[in-house]
Amino acid sequence: MPRYSLAAIILHWAIAALLAFQISVGWALEDLGARGFALYQLHKSVGIAILALTLLRIGIGYWKPRPAKLEGGWQGALASTVHGGLYAFMLGAPLTGWALVSTAKVKVPTLIFGIIPLPHLPLPASAHGLAEGGHSLIAWIGIALVLLHVAGALRHHLLMRDGLIWRMIPNRSTALLVGLPALILLGFALGRMILPAAAPVTAAEAPAAEEPAATAPEAPVNITEPDNSAVANETVAAAEEPIGPPPAWTVQPGGTIGFAVGNDGQTITGSFVKWTAAIVMDPDHPETADIQVSIDMASASVGDAYQDGMLPGDEFFAVAAHPTATFTAKGAEKTGANAYRASGRLSLKGVSKPQTISFTLSGDGATRKVSGTATIARAAFGVGNGDSSGSLAPNVAVTFAFTAKRKP
Structure with a gap:
């Protein structure tokens, strides 16, 4: 059975693992507040990496086209739709995230993996709400498409037994058949592992000011000089x-x-x-x-x-x-x-x-x-x-x- 090119196979599993990591981390970011800043920077870096790898895979697809479809009818149409949707997800999620960062009220500099500065997109601040909503919506749609894609692969391998999955494995190796999909689970697990520990008790959960300060306290207030x-x-x-x-x-x-x-x-x-x-x-x-x-x-x-x-x-x-x-x-x-x-x-x-x-x-x-x-x-x-x-x-x-x- 014809296989995808080795480059396409490597990119497929690498992007899949990175997407699993992003989904795992993304679920928790909004609840982390300041504790999640470093993780947010990593999330942005991985997102740009996914964008770059997806563009590379699209280019390789033109250089070495994918194998012909094995199934027609509505099933084949659904598979093509999911496949196209996944590409839209892999491009749209990083782009809307980039737009979200670029239109934030305070411009936070982004260094991709702490090295390469990422410029902000020339977008108006009024686009921030659209970018934020679009990023969240695309993420959920992407999760649904990934689940459909996995379900389709399992259907072909376990029910139809047509060997379709071997097109995305370098050779007929059971170890690779198990190991490559395990990268996805590893990416998801790694994302959960690096999340910061539970947040400390907040003022809503404990007395905010029940005891006098240990040192002579002072708080932000008016910078006017004393009135005579x-x-x-x-x-x-x-x-x-x-x-x-x-x-x-x-x-x-x-x-x-x-x-x-x-x-x-x-x-x-x-x-x-x-x-x-x-x-x-x-x-x-x-x-x-x-x-x-x-x-x-x-x-x-x-x-x-x-x-x-x-x-x-x-x-x-x-x-x-x-x-x-x-x-x-x-x-x-x-x-x-x-x-x-x-x-x-x-x-x-x-x-x-x-x-x-x-x-x-x-x-x-x-x-x-x-x-x-x-x-x-x-x-x-x-x-x-x-x-x-x-x-x-x-x-x-x-x-x-x-x-x-x-x-x-």
């Missing part, structure tokens, strides 16, 4: 001595610290999953406030593994050298009904600057709801200092909201 009117307010407050020490408060689970920054007409939003706070304050005597907040910068996420993987790097938060951002403030001033302002210092990425936050309190008694806002000029802290940050707005808006209970 605070001096006058503090003078007035000094005349009203609070009775007894100010109460301490415990931040309850479920609080949030979020951030948003403009990017070429769009907005990137994210949050910090891990943070702690130690708060002492009498709302009737805000000058007694002692606020300490600490944020784990490695917990930052914008909900996209590509971009999350960039945040810990030197261009943004430099987490390896500066794992924590801290905000401290001694005293606050009342600016309106249930509205306050606290001026302190923010330490972020090794830089300490005067910082002001604005917040409101609601509720009374032993439980208060806190919400606030701030604005950070990122350049002052060296956040976003690389080529991929050129389109980011200069100011980052910070929001926070949580519930606090007074300690007994």
Whole structure:
């Protein structure tokens, strides 16, 4: 029986194994967040490799045409359709993935296997949603086509016993008949094996800020200088001595610290999953406030593994050298009904600057709801200092909201 060329056979099984690896890894990538950045880069590299190998196989197909079909009728038509669909899958999946990366809000550089830079496609940012949806749809269609292709091969080999499968085996070797398909299972298993371990407990699963920070904490908030009117307010407050020490408060689970920054007409939003706070304050005597907040910068996420993987790097938060951002403030001033302002210092990425936050309190008694806002000029802290940050707005808006209970 005529066989495919040796080159076509090698490419067939190599691409099949790589596709199995991609499918295995792709299922888990969206749930990995920043932990999946390195794996995402590998996923992109393997995808481009599949694209290149598929183009090579198409070229070899013109040089050495495939053997003639053994079956006609609707079965033959179905086989041809599946075969053509698989080529569309092998080309479409990498191309839509490439388009997805090229249209992301933050342009993440791609080095194929850490060596060859991959340029971004000249596509508008508005195409990102289409690329993302197309990539996912093509992947699922591809899985269905692979299963149909495998079912067809098994039908010919086990039911029809026409020896069709030997056309894609270099010779009639039982070892190769078993070993080559086993490469597909190996690719799938390898993809599962290299996935990062289960994610650590998040703020949604455990108290985000139940205990005071071990070190003097501080958190991203407003980069405005202290308002001179605070001096006058503090003078007035000094005349009203609070009775007894100010109460301490415990931040309850479920609080949030979020951030948003403009990017070429769009907005990137994210949050910090891990943070702690130690708060002492009498709302009737805000000058007694002692606020300490600490944020784990490695917990930052914008909900996209590509971009999350960039945040810990030197261009943004430099987490390896500066794992924590801290905000401290001694005293606050009342600016309106249930509205306050606290001026302190923010330490972020090794830089300490005067910082002001604005917040409101609601509720009374032993439980208060806190919400606030701030604005950070990122350049002052060296956040976003690389080529991929050129389109980011200069100011980052910070929001926070949580519930606090007074300690007994």
